[in-house]
Every structure is written in C-alpha cells, then in structure tokens.
Amino acid sequence: MLTGTYVPGRSLVHRATPGLKLVLLAVFLVPISIWQTPLLAGVSAAVVLVGFAVARIPLRYLLAELKPLRWFLAVLVPYQWWALGLEAALQLLVGLVISVAAASLVTLSTRVSDLLDTVQRGLQPLRRLGVDPDKVALTVSLALRAIPVVRDLLHQTLEARRARGLERSPRALATPLVIRTVRHAERVGEALAARGYDD
Amino acid sequence: MPHIEFRGVSHAYGERRVLEGIDLELTQQRIGVVGANGSGKSTLARMVNGLVVPTDGTVLVDGLDTGKQGAAIRRRVGFVFPDPEAQIVMPTVAEDVEFSLRRTDLTQPQKSERVREVLERFSLGDHHDHPAHQLSSGQKQLLALASILVTEPAILVCDEPTTLLDLRHSRKVTQLLESLDQQVLLVTHHLDLLAGWERVVVIDEGRVVADGAAAEAISFYRRLMGA
Ligand SMILES: Nc1ncnc2c1ncn2[C@@H]1O[C@H](COP(=O)(O)OP(=O)(O)OP(=O)(O)O)[C@@H](O)[C@H]1O
Ligand SMILES: [Mg+2]
Numbered sequence: 001m002l003t004g005t006y007v008p009g010r011s012l013v014h015r016a017t018p019g020l021k022l023v024l025l026a027v028f029l030v031p032i033s034i035w036q037t038p039l040l041a042g043v044s045a046a047v048v049l050v051g052f053a054v055a056r057i058p059l060r061y062l063l064a065e066l067k068p069l070r071w072f073l074a075v076l077v078p079y080q081w082w083a084l085g086l087e088a089a090l091q092l093l094v095g096l097v098i099s100v101a102a103a104s105l106v107t108l109s110t111r112v113s114d115l116l117d118t119v120q121r122g123l124q125p126l127r128r129l130g131v132d133p134d135k136v137a138l139t140v141s142l143a144l145r146a147i148p149v150v151r152d153l154l155h156q157t158l159e160a161r162r163a164r165g166l167e168r169s170p171r172a173l174a175t176p177l178v179i180r181t182v183r184h185a186e187r188v189g190e191a192l193a194a195r196g197y198d199d
Numbered sequence: 200m201p202h203i204e205f206r207g208v209s210h211a212y213g214e215r216r217v218l219e220g221i222d223l224e225l226t227q228q229r230i231g232v233v234g235a236n237g238s239g240k241s242t243l244a245r246m247v248n249g250l251v252v253p254t255d256g257t258v259l260v261d262g263l264d265t266g267k268q269g270a271a272i273r274r275r276v277g278f279v280f281p282d283p284e285a286q287i288v289m290p291t292v293a294e295d296v297e298f299s300l301r302r303t304d305l306t307q308p309q310k311s312e313r314v315r316e317v318l319e320r321f322s323l324g325d326h327h328d329h330p331a332h333q334l335s336s337g338q339k340q341l342l343a344l345a346s347i348l349v350t351e352p353a354i355l356v357c358d359e360p361t362t363l364l365d366l367r368h369s370r371k372v373t374q375l376l377e378s379l380d381q382q383v384l385l386v387t388h389h390l391d392l393l394a395g396w397e398r399v400v401v402i403d404e405g406r407v408v409a410d411g412a413a414a415e416a417i418s419f420y421r422r423l424m425g426a
Contacts, residue, residue: 008328187285190285192288193250194248195299
C-alpha cells in the first residue's frame with residue numbers, strides 16, 4: 001500500500017475515478033472492521049481477489065504490498081493472542097491483511113498524483129478553516145517518498161553499527177539515524193527551495 | 200548567453216569566513232569550478248540561484264540581484280545537487296518531473312507530453328511510472344537532471360552531479376550536460392570531465408586562484424594539490 005508502485009492498465013478498475021475508488025474502499029472497510037465472521041472474511045477476500053483479477057494486476061504485486069505488514073503482525077498478533085485469545089488474534093490478522101489488500105488494489109491501480117489531486121479537491125471546502133490543500137497534498141507525497149529513503153538509511157545505519165561491532169548499542173543506532181534523517185530532511189527542503197517551491 | 204556576475208563577494212557562516220573578495224563575470228557556455236574539499240565551491244554555486252545570499256557584495260544573474268529577486272532567479276537558474284535522493288521529491292519518476300511544471304500554464308495533456316519527451320531524452324522512458332527508489336544511483340541523478348531541465352532554465356548549476364556515479368554514468372551525465380543549449384556551471388572533482396571546457400575557475404581557501412581555459416587551469420590545480 002505504501003510502496004508507491006503503480007501498475008498501468010486500462011481495466012475497469014483503472015478507469016474508475018480515484019474519488020469513487022476511495023469511497024468504495026471506505027464502504028468496503030466498514031463491515032470487515034466491525035463484525036468479523038468467517039463468512040464475511042471469506043466474502044471480503046473473494047471480492048478483493050476478483051478486483052485484482054478484473055484489474056489484471058498479478059498477485060506478486062499484492063504480496064509485495066503485504067510484505068511490510070509482517071513485522072507489524074509479528075508483534076501485534078502474539079500480543080493479541082496473549083491478551084484476548086486465539087480467535088481475536090486470527091480476526092486481527094485476517095482483518096488487517098484483507099484491509100491492506102483492498103487498499104493496495106486502489107493504490108496499485110491509481111497514480112499517486114491522481115489520488116492526491118482527488119484528496120486536494122476533497123479538501124477544498126476546508127480552505128475556509130485555514131487548511132491549504134496544496135500543502136497537504138505535497139506533505140503526503142513527501143511522506144510517501146520518504147518511506148523508502150528512511151528505510152535505506154536504517155539499513156545503512158544497522159550495517160555501519162555491525163561493521164564496528166556495536167550491534168548491542170541502541171545509541172549507535174538512534175543517534176546516527178536521527179542525524180541522517182534530519183540531514184536528509186534539510187536537503188529535501190533545500191531542493192524544494194531550489195525548484196522554486198517557496199516562491 | 201546569460202550573464203552571471205559576482206561583485207566583491209565575501210561570505211561567512213557565522214564567524215567562519217569561507218569566500219573572500221570574489222569578482223567574476225561568467226558569460227561562457229561551459230564553466231567548470233574545481234577546488235579542494237571545503238574550499239567554498241558549493242557556497243559559490245549556491246549563490247547563483249540564491250540558495251545562499253552573500254554576507255558582502257552582490258551576485259547578479261542577467262542583472263537580477265539573487266538576494267532580492269529570488270523567485271525570478273529560481274525560474275532562470277536550475278540547480279542539481281550531489282545527492283539525487285534528496286532532490287527527488289515525488290514518489291514516482293513521471294510525477295517528480297511533472298512536479299516541476301505545476302506552476303506553468305500548460306494544460307494536463309501538454310504537461311504529460313513534456314514529461315514523456317524529457318524522460319525519453321534521459322533514457323528513462325521505460326521507468327515512467329516506476330517508484331523513484333527503484334532506480335539505480337545513476338538513473339536517479341538523470342531523473343534529478345530531467346526534473347530540473349523540463350522547465351528549461353537559462354542556466355544550469357550542477358554541484359558534483361557525478362560523485363555517486365560510476366565512470367560510464369558520469370560520462371553519460373557529462374555528455375548530456377555538454378549537449379545542452381543552456382549555460383552550464385559545473386562543480387566537480389572529476390577533472391577529466393572538464394577537458395575542453397571554455398573556462399575553469401579554481402578556488403582555494405575561499406579565493407579564486409586560477410581562472411582560464413580548461414587545460415591551463417586544471418594543470419595549475421594539479422600542481423597546487425601536489426599531484
Ligand atoms: N551551512 C553551513 N554552515 C556552516 N558552515 C558551512 C555551511 N556550509 C558550508 N560550510 C563551511 O564552509 C566551508 C566551505 O564549504 P563548501 O561546501 O562551500 O565547500 P566545497 O568546496 O563545496 O567542499 P566539498 O568539495 O567538500 O564539497 C567549509 O569549511 C564548510 O565546513
Ligand atoms: Mg561542495
């Protein structure tokens with residue numbers, strides 16, 4: 001959902017307007033987050049898979065989108081199991097995977113810029129409250145763009161720490177990671193200024 | 200050609216003086232800037248598009264004061280940074296190029312067409328909708344260049360655009376720079392890339408210590424560095 005991947009196509013799913021897709025996604029997510037019966041889960045999963053088939057998006061894209069979830073689930077599911085029991089843990093697992101899969105169908109079949117334009121238009125009424133839709137859309141794009149960059153910074157920092165035999169030191173991770181991230185943010189700010197964004 | 204002028208320029212970051220008494224008139228099409236680490240090259244380059252405003256003196260581009268007419272300067276002067284990762288601000292390749300066009304009067308189809316053309320020219324046509332983070336370092340730098348050149352600035356300032364690239368990609372980027380109609384100011388440590396350039400300025404400890412055609416200026420610089 002967050003990899004920024006777009007799979008081009010001319011299917012019904014691709015051609016539906018981003019606004020419609022977002023509304024349908026929201027409607028789809030309500031039942032699966034409230035009642036979680038096996039029947040509903042099965043039907044929901046089937047709907048998502050049919051969506052992927054209609055969009056002609058190969059399932060390996062879906063797997064790539066779900067992959068980042070594994071860390072999150074590795075922590076959350078055992079905790080849920082311990083706190084609320086096996087059934088609740090399974091509900092969480094299934095519900096989350098189906099929700100992310102559904103959201104991925106929307107993001108994989110829609111250009112980020114089209115989604116952002118839609119969000120931007122949707123936010124226009126909030127202008128009177130002092131919200132600047134242009135800035136919100138830019139912030140969201142920058143955040144999406146920053147995810148892989150910060151992930152790379154994290155890998156680099158982990159490797160540097162290992163190379164120096166400091167695997168166990170949290171400071172040898174947190175300090176350089178924060179410094180690198182802040183420096184990256186400064187450079188992005190400068191690059192935006194150089195491209196005339198602030199004028 | 201555009202006209203870049205440094206008039207009695209000095210600069211200090213806080214107490215630290217990094218440029219001293221720079222007077223330059225740059226009217227050639229291909230201008231290189233070389234110098235040791237920390238000599239002040241990036242500071243000088245940044246002044247051309249107003250990212251750094253000198254503490255003393257003025258920098259003029261076609262008569263416009265870079266410190267006072269920032270918006271007009273940035274439309275005229277494109278700037279490429281050493282680290283394309285920070286320069287690419289949009290999630291996908293085409294979107295990043297299109298981001299540069301958001302303030303123009305072009306219609307959406309015209310924008311898309313321009314983006315397509317530029318990506319073709321930079322051999323990125325096949326990556327139109329790919330996430331920017333999937334590109335190689337060389338391709339990222341090409342994308343950064345494409346995103347700047349799509350607005351057709353009159354001047355292109357590049358601060359070590361080939362530092363992260365292998366020899367083949369460095370050559371490719373340099374050939375691209377040499378093919379441009381724009382005036383190009385290139386800061387680099389890759390001296391052989393400047394062979395044949397009309398003018399090379401050598402900076403040392405914040406001062407211009409040599410200024411002339413590439414061959415002479417570069418051999419002076421090599422002697423200065425004891426190489
Ligand atoms: N934002 C800043 N704040 C304080 N000092 C700075 C800043 N930017 C640069 N300096 C200092 O100014 C001096 C000149 O820096 P500059 O980046 O212009 O050098 P450079 O010639 O580009 O070096 P390099 O070849 O390493 O890129 C250096 O001593 C540097 O530490
Ligand atoms: Mg520099």
